[in-house]
Amino acid sequence: MTDKLLEVKDLEVRFRQGANSVYAxxxxxxxxxxxxxxxxxxxxxxxxxxxxxxxxxxxxxxxxVHGSVKLNGKELVGLSEKEMLQHRGLDLAxxxxxxxxxxxxxxxxxxxxVEAIRLHLPLDKKAARERAVELLGLVxxxxxxxxxxxxxxxxxxxxxxxxxxxxxxxxxxxILIADEATTALDVTTQAKIMDLLIDLQSQFHMAxxxxxxxxxxxxxxxxxxxxxxGGKIVERAGTKELFSNVLMPYTRVLLDAVPRLDxxxxxxxPSITGGAxxxxxxxxxxxxxPRCMTATDRCREQAPPLAEEEPGHEVACWYPLHDHAAxxxxxx
Amino acid sequence: MTDVLLDIRDMVQEFPARAAxxxxxxxxxxxxxxxxxRAGxxxxxxxxxxxxxxxxxxxVLGxxxxxSGDVFLKGTNIARLKQKRMREHMRxxxxxxQDPYSSVDSKWNxxxxxxxxxxxxxxxxxxxxxxxxxxxxxxxxxxxxxxGSRRPxxxxxxxxQRVAIARALALSPSLIICDEAVSSLDVLIQAQVLNLFERLxxxxxxxxxxxxxxxxxxxxxxxxxxxxxxxxLCEIGPAEDIYRNPRHPYTVALLNSIPDPxxxxxxxxxxxxxxxxxxxxxxxxxxxxFRTRCPRAQEKCALEVPVLQxxxxxxxxxxxxxxxxxxxxxxxxxxxxxxxVNTSNDV
Ligand SMILES: Nc1ncnc2c1ncn2[C@@H]1O[C@H](COP(=O)(O)OP(=O)(O)OP(=O)(O)O)[C@@H](O)[C@H]1O
Ligand SMILES: Nc1ncnc2c1ncn2[C@@H]1O[C@H](COP(=O)(O)OP(=O)(O)O)[C@@H](O)[C@H]1O
Ligand code: SF4
Ligand code: SF4
Ligand SMILES: [Mg+2]
Ligand SMILES: [Mg+2]
Numbered sequence: 001m002t003d004k005l006l007e008v009k010d011l012e013v014r015f016r017q018g019a020n021s022v023y024a025x026x027x028x029x030x031x032x033x034x035x036x037x038x039x040x041x042x043x044x045x046x047x048x049x050x051x052x053x054x055x056x057x058x059x060x061x062x063x064x065v066h067g068s069v070k071l072n073g074k075e076l077v078g079l080s081e082k083e084m085l086q087h088r089g090l091d092l093a094x095x096x097x098x099x100x101x102x103x104x105x106x107x108x109x110x111x112x113x114v115e116a117i118r119l120h121l122p123l124d125k126k127a128a129r130e131r132a133v134e135l136l137g138l139v140x141x142x143x144x145x146x147x148x149x150x151x152x153x154x155x156x157x158x159x160x161x162x163x164x165x166x167x168x169x170x171x172x173x174x175i176l177i178a179d180e181a182t183t184a185l186d187v188t189t190q191a192k193i194m195d196l197l198i199d200l201q202s203q204f205h206m207a208x209x210x211x212x213x214x215x216x217x218x219x220x221x222x223x224x225x226x227x228x229x230g231g232k233i234v235e236r237a238g239t240k241e242l243f244s245n246v247l248m249p250y251t252r253v254l255l256d257a258v259p260r261l262d263x264x265x266x267x268x269x270p271s272i273t274g275g276a277x278x279x280x281x282x283x284x285x286x287x288x289x290p291r292c293m294t295a296t297d298r299c300r301e302q303a304p305p306l307a308e309e310e311p312g313h314e315v316a317c318w319y320p321l322h323d324h325a326a327x328x329x330x331x332x
Numbered sequence: 333m334t335d336v337l338l339d340i341r342d343m344v345q346e347f348p349a350r351a352a353x354x355x356x357x358x359x360x361x362x363x364x365x366x367x368x369x370r371a372g373x374x375x376x377x378x379x380x381x382x383x384x385x386x387x388x389x390x391x392v393l394g395x396x397x398x399x400s401g402d403v404f405l406k407g408t409n410i411a412r413l414k415q416k417r418m419r420e421h422m423r424x425x426x427x428x429x430q431d432p433y434s435s436v437d438s439k440w441n442x443x444x445x446x447x448x449x450x451x452x453x454x455x456x457x458x459x460x461x462x463x464x465x466x467x468x469x470x471x472x473x474x475x476x477x478x479x480g481s482r483r484p485x486x487x488x489x490x491x492x493q494r495v496a497i498a499r500a501l502a503l504s505p506s507l508i509i510c511d512e513a514v515s516s517l518d519v520l521i522q523a524q525v526l527n528l529f530e531r532l533x534x535x536x537x538x539x540x541x542x543x544x545x546x547x548x549x550x551x552x553x554x555x556x557x558x559x560x561x562x563x564x565l566c567e568i569g570p571a572e573d574i575y576r577n578p579r580h581p582y583t584v585a586l587l588n589s590i591p592d593p594x595x596x597x598x599x600x601x602x603x604x605x606x607x608x609x610x611x612x613x614x615x616x617x618x619x620x621x622f623r624t625r626c627p628r629a630q631e632k633c634a635l636e637v638p639v640l641q642x643x644x645x646x647x648x649x650x651x652x653x654x655x656x657x658x659x660x661x662x663x664x665x666x667x668x669x670x671x672x673v674n675t676s677n678d679v
Contacts, residue, residue, distance in 0.1 A: 044489075044518045142608065156609055157381075186380040186545055191589035191602035213519060216591030220599045239595045257523035258593055259552040265571040266553065268530060271523035275488055 006032040011067035026231040037208040039218035042228035057084035093168035097180035103152040110148030135166040158189035230277040230287030237313040247320040338369040343401035357614040361387040363563040374540040376554030383560040426500035430512035432492035443480040468498040490521030562621040569647030579654040
């Protein structure tokens with residue numbers, strides 16, 4: 001039997017807060033094959049980071065996790081911290097938004113890579129050092145042997161993010177999670193880092209999960225897109241399919257609100273009012289209902305399940321948009 | 333020229349600094365930049381971080397004043413005024429920053445935050461000020477009865493940014509400088525705030541200096557766009573021209589580095605457009621400051637500083653070898669519409 005590289009099933013994460021709870025992730029399921037790239041997009045607070053941290057076993061102990069995360073068939077949910085260390089960094093690695101905060105400011109960057117390597121691999125200092133310089137070259141840091149001795153503050157934001165990628169790659173993980181890894185960078189630097197990430201991803205045949213607000217990045221750099229809202233995946237499809245055939249009203253709103261170069265200056269941007277859903281109670285019905293133009297009583301009462309609407313295209317909505325298009329055509 | 337509101341002439345701003353090797357040096361943050369903002373228009377400024385956008389904006393406000401150059405506001409040279417007279421003119425220019433929470437006082441409630449500039453300038457009676465606060469809160473779409481008594485931490489990021497905008501509007505300025513004012517907001521809220529800026533512009537006849545590093549966002553709201561690199565103005569022109577017919581290699585790189593939210597359009601390899609890392613502003617490259625990263629650089633670029641030259645109606649570029657000049661006959665001479673650089677926004 002061939003196991004999927006990653007299988008996430010009915011993942012739920014709730015944070016205990018005194019007598020209350022925050023229902024951050026409410027039944028997320030997806031899988032990912034080796035060498036594939038998946039974008040997770042959605043508004044702030046939709047549960048993207050919590051989902052990825054649950055996979056890494058990196059949640060605080062106020063978190064209650066249910067469901068299953070399988071890596072090559074092996075269950076990760078419920079593992080002890082010690083057992084999880086066998087996977088984190090080795091099989092699964094992450095690059096976060098803020099390289100300034102993830103790096104130790106008082107330690108030379110080369111040494112930080114050496115430590116990451118020696119945590120997992122039985123290399124002596126010299127071999128680890130050689131590997132670290134090799135990694136710095138791999139992430140296209142100019143003059144890697146010299147940069148090895150730099151402190152983080154001596155590097156630009158883009159260079160620090162390259163160092164973070166080098167650390168993530170230290171043990172050749174099977175899955176790399178980039179959580180807003182380029183958000184804090186300039187557009188030109190962002191493009192360079194994304195080109196680098198995608199080159200490395202295909203060179204090492206890694207799976208890449210790209211978490212981002214930036215729909216352009218999802219469109220240009222991934223095979224598949226999952227849209228999250230209120231702690232659930234509300235739409236999932238191949239990237240080309242998703243962007244050309246949106247089925248979920250929320251996804252439509254999200255895509256339309258992005259400024260793009262092919263819009264004329266001063267065009268007003270379609271947007272909606274209202275905020276992200278309040279997660280302090282378990283949602284009944286569709287969580288997008290209060291902001292949805294096409295909601296009915298059914299949406300209020302029953303939560304739509306994520307179901308395959310068209311081949312390879314899943315959506316959680318009682319009234320997917322193609323129905324409206326069909327209705328319009330009948331009407332005209 | 334019609335109704336110039338703000339006229340920046342030959343502005344230079346420098347800061348003392350230490351170079352990497354410890355030697356004393358000077359940060360050339362803004363070098364001989366001239367720009368105009370007309371009444372009621374939005375001038376966008378783009379450029380990567382460190383290109384001098386914020387320094388330019390702060391020098392306009394005199395915090396600190398520019399090292400040299402002039403800043404005319406409605407004909408008065410405010411760069412040459414004494415602090416006290418300067419302040420009177422400053423009513424006419426207000427600023428909105430990137431992080432809404434840190435730009436407002438977290439201990440004050442919304443009404444007090446928005447009314448603060450009115451008090452500082454001793455405008456009207458208490459009752460008149462209260463009315464004005466309610467008025468500008470209404471303008472930005474916040475019900476004064478609901479939000480007036482809230483503190484910043486009881487607001488979402490978008491709401492807090494609206495409060496900062498309301499405060500900027502309180503004194504009825506002619507110009508608002510937005511420095512990355514929507515960059516940290518979520519897309520849906522970002523769209524709301526951008527739409528709000530647009531509505532206020534038409535309703536109140538405001539002008540904006542709209543600073544951001546994302547050209548797509550800047551284009552959305554701008555009549556004209558200025559591109560800066562390492563303290564220098566590279567290109568300036570009408571927003572549509574800059575996008576359809578960019579002439580400076582750096583503008584081209586900026587445009588190509590924006591990931592297209594249409595996956596069917598191929599992506600451009602950015603390393604071919606702009607190489608390496610930005611050089612230090614302490615020792616900027618000789619000649620053209622972009623030359624160390626420019627794919628078109630030639631010997632002349634190291635020897636001579638390119639000056640801003642007109643390449644079309646209101647469109648100027650500072651480059652010895654502007655993009656598109658090879659086939660200038662094609663891009664400029666054709667009127668039939670048979671040759672188009674990018675027609676995707678005609679549909
Ligand atoms: N430690 C925690 N305790 C309580 N609630 C939490 C905790 N961490 C996250 N949450 C909540 O879980 C929800 C999902 O958060 P998450 O960080 O996954 O959002 P996100 O989609 O990554 O957002 P962003 O785009 O802003 O990064 C939010 O409502 C958040 O406030
Ligand atoms: N007070 C200051 N002292 C020293 N250097 C400064 C100061 N303010 C800005 N700079 C430098 O001036 C240059 C331009 O900065 P800034 O205007 O903030 O750029 P931008 O807003 O385009 O990102 C940068 O190199 C920056 O480090
Ligand atoms: S289920 Fe109903 S409320 Fe939810 S997105 Fe679909 S139509 Fe809108
Ligand atoms: S002047 Fe030379 S180096 Fe500068 S942008 Fe033009 S071609 Fe490139
Ligand atoms: Mg997050
Ligand atoms: Mg700035």
